[in-house]
Amino acid sequence: MRITTILGDMLRALVRRPMTQAYPAVRRDAPSRLRGQLHWDPEKCTGCCLCVKDCPADAIEMITLDKAARRFVLRYHADRCAFCAQCVQNCRFKCLSMSSDQWELAAKDKEPFTVYYGSEEDIHALLEKCAARADQALPAAEP
Amino acid sequence: MTETSRLLEQAAQITTPWGKSFTAPEANRLDVVIDANDLPAAAAALNAACWGYLAAITGLDRGADDGRIEALYHFCAGAAVAALRVTTPRAEARLPSICAAYPSASIFERELSEMLGVTFVGTPDVTPLFLPEDWSPDAYPLRKDIDLSQPNTVPVRPPPTNGENGKHFIIPIGPQHPALKEPGHFEFSVAGETVIGATVRLGYAHRGIEKAVEQRNWVQDLYLLERICGICSHIHATAYCLGVEKLAEVTVPPRAETIRTLFAELERLHSHMLWLGVAAHEAGFDTLFMAAWRDRETVMDLLEQISGNRVHYSVNVLGGVKFDLEPQHIDALLNGAAFIEERARYYFDLVNHDPLFNRRTRGVGVMTAEQAETIGVVGPTARGSGIVRDVRVEAPYLAYTRCPVEPIVETDGDLAARFSVRIRELLESCRLIRVLLETLPEGALQTRMPRRIRAGEAISRVEAPRGELFYFVKSGGGEMPERIHARTPTLCNLASALILSIGRPLADIPMILVGVDPCFSCNDRTATIHTADGSAEDETWTWERLRRYGIEATR
Amino acid sequence: MNAFDSLTGALAALLILPGGLALMLIGLIYEWANRKLIARLQNRLGPRWFQPLADVIKLLAKQSIVPAAAHPTLFALLPMIALASVLTSALALPMLGLAPAYAFPGDLIVTVCLLSLLTLCLSLAGFGTDSSFGLVGAMRALMQLFSYEAPFLLALLGPAAAAGSWQIDVIMRYAEANPWMLFTQPLGFFVAVVGLMAKLEMAPFDAPEAHTEIVSGPLTEYGGRHLALFRLSKDTALVIGLTLVAGLYLGGIADPLTFLVKTLALLVLITGVQALFARLRIDQSTTLWWRYVMILLLVQWLVMMVSRG
């Protein structure tokens, strides 16, 4: 019978510095592969919607303003997102990526969780359109 | 595979008198179609010949056109899986119970009657398992034609009251309780400090995943099934992928196989260390809890570094894996494995020699090998009682075919043995990680998967950190699966915990419960275990009654 | 009449005037020291220095709910009785090197009994709330009380016997003048320390509030200011217990410096033990007291009697 094997561990802990990270004060970089908030680069998007199709949580909506002119707006719901990166896998043109830096998403209301990606004017046009049709605005924003 | 084919031949011989057709959908499988009335006789014959154990009963609704409900009784022996297939008309679904031969079938039969509306003749228990109290008794969630847009509710019965019940005192534990980080509601009747009865109500984490997968496509289902459990997420996804890939006849590149295996072992590392910490916490040994979780962060860091997420790594895609290993990851993995190995040795020393801790583990919750066999426990809980039940050994899959696993077995059957098994498995996993990295094949990560999976059925069995995980996948040839049945390792182990807790002091209960590493989000069932009034002895449990609850759970 | 006057005066000084407040503040600081040290032993950073104070103020400012099943007056009164009894028990103690507020022969027994009143109040609180966790916790607390109370008192009576008085400040003065009784009565010291831990329901004797089994034991239904009072009384009891054991066994506490050094050293010892062990089951804990500790004590007393002739 040994008296408490853990004693050694405890004493070592006492002389060592605590392992605790001072997170809110000191912010360490996350690993480069971290799957944070989704980003969309409209440049090469063809509007194939493969990302939307396989999203397990309905977190992505691709809103086509003008298919021929390749004017799309991507509405991303960070609150629904499962951060599984299947959309990134699916995209054949590498339009989608996940930020390794934007992971502090907490907020006091849900407004910041709906993110619009696309060119300024497209988003503007879309929001106006939605406002005009206020009765059926934002399809499926609230499940 | 000669052993497997010998076993299958034997199964075919046993069931010959009743078999109407024999097919072999895969090399290690045998499907025997029999008449529903012959079911008890065939099951009894298998039981008499000691051919394997009842792994699961899968129910299939074949739709209004076919007009039948099919039930598959899966028996597993080594790598061989034999299924007895019976059908019954949909309008009046009725099957004979096989509880006489396999008491463990009771819960499967209850599930089938609840989810598919099959009446079992001669089954001992027909109470609902995991649907809420106000669920309508004639809405069957897994039938194809159920209208789930309706709430399907009926007025509720008043809930049972807590507190003094007759002459016994009842201690409720859960669903919100510090000992349980997950929801499950237990009620222990105590006389003084001694537990004389135990019941559990599960279903707090029942989300209806088995139905939801039928409404989503094959890729979406991968992530849905991964989220059955946050601790063993990877192994759920892997089991599903293995099944779907078998159906699609897609071969996964060897490098992807190795990476999957690697993550399965990392997952085992973090799960076992998490368990060690939680178990220590239950014993009021917070220093060990903190130490185990501190060291576990090493594994979490590795997972995050390679996959980009600490918990749902989502490494799998259908047809391969998403993330490759860079040289720096391999270095980090080797260092991490060395560190964990060193700490695991230390913990092994600790849990075997700390005098006060040993007072809480030695001789507590003893389960003999015979008991374990009849209750039907799996995984480390079974291996702590001297039963070698490890799918990685019995039916190797993925890279385990190339890198054999040494099964870890202890024979004492008490909590201390379960501690030893899990800690020694840490060492074994570290060794496996090293071997896997040494033999890491070069090559592609993914094979292209079709969006539609050809029609068929596949079975995949894998070893989760808590024991055998059994998946049945059926495709109708479309973009969505027709049926996915997941049977998780937790409930059979949980039933054992309830049985073992009777007659023990209340203070041992959290330890015994946690000793089996229950995972309530993996399984949602109700099992009820009562003792006769006033008696605190185990003898109130006949073996028949014990066996009735020693069962595997499904989702 | 004179005695009564000085008693009421001392009581007023302790309960109302800065004396009692100071005692509670010291209690909070000691609680912080205890928590911080545990955190450091577990390789954590641990709480900030004002943590216990913030906890107590927050609890005082919170809504307090009296459960329907509990007796409202009793529910509110018990924490007050607990705190009052603990503060009263400090009357006979020379704190921070000051002379005791009200010393009388036999005050050692009274002090220990007043400390036990805290445990009794806790148990009553558990019984009073009609929660199964509270009931089990209360039973455990009482069971443990009956098992450690006698050995603990006997362990404190060792120095009393050596000094030939049952008055605390007399014993402490004797302790100052003579070699530390830690060395002359090591077994008694051991029992006193372990008994103190049991009295304060510290791990490994925290079965009465083992939160993995019975939530918070007797205090499960307590919140808000009632809980704050119980916490304050526990913290104060910690200081008083430390003072008693340090004063009796570690060679007295003549001035504030030795008081601080000795009580804190004892606190470090207790905290180390607390972090070192897994919780004892209630049956194991009672067995421990009656089967082992009692024997140790009897040996101690035997040796003392033999050496005295």
Added chain:
Amino acid sequence: MNTLNLPERWRDAVETVKRWSRINSPWALHFNSGSCNGCDIELLATLTPRFDLERLGVKLQASPRQADILICTGPVTRLARERLLRVYEQMPSPKYVIALGACAVSGGVFQGCYNVVGRVDAVLPVDVYVPGCPPRPEAIIDGMVKLLAQLQAGEKEKPG
């Protein structure tokens, strides 16, 4: 406190002290309403040496009576709904709710499952949402800090 006839200055001081204590001593209660365990183990991880929420005064309480913050994980299943409400009612005010993880915030991948009522704010008022599947321990701390910042700013002040 309000019944006392204190001068304005004093009442302000009392309020400041109250707020200070509230911000520095947020005791939490964890409720799993049907989650997959992912968020639960990450929440537990925030208490362990590496993140050690005790340095912010956070203590995981066992009894709802002693908790200030209800941390809710998982989509709310039908069975868990009643329990969740009951636990919330047992907490003394002022009380706050954090919805932790994609499922608690929005239903996540379990939207539309037959036994799921939905997200937490369909049942309880939520003060801070922490998305992520599951959020990293740092993100959980971030959510906690954002809640405390709200208290500091005097928002969501509830009678207590």
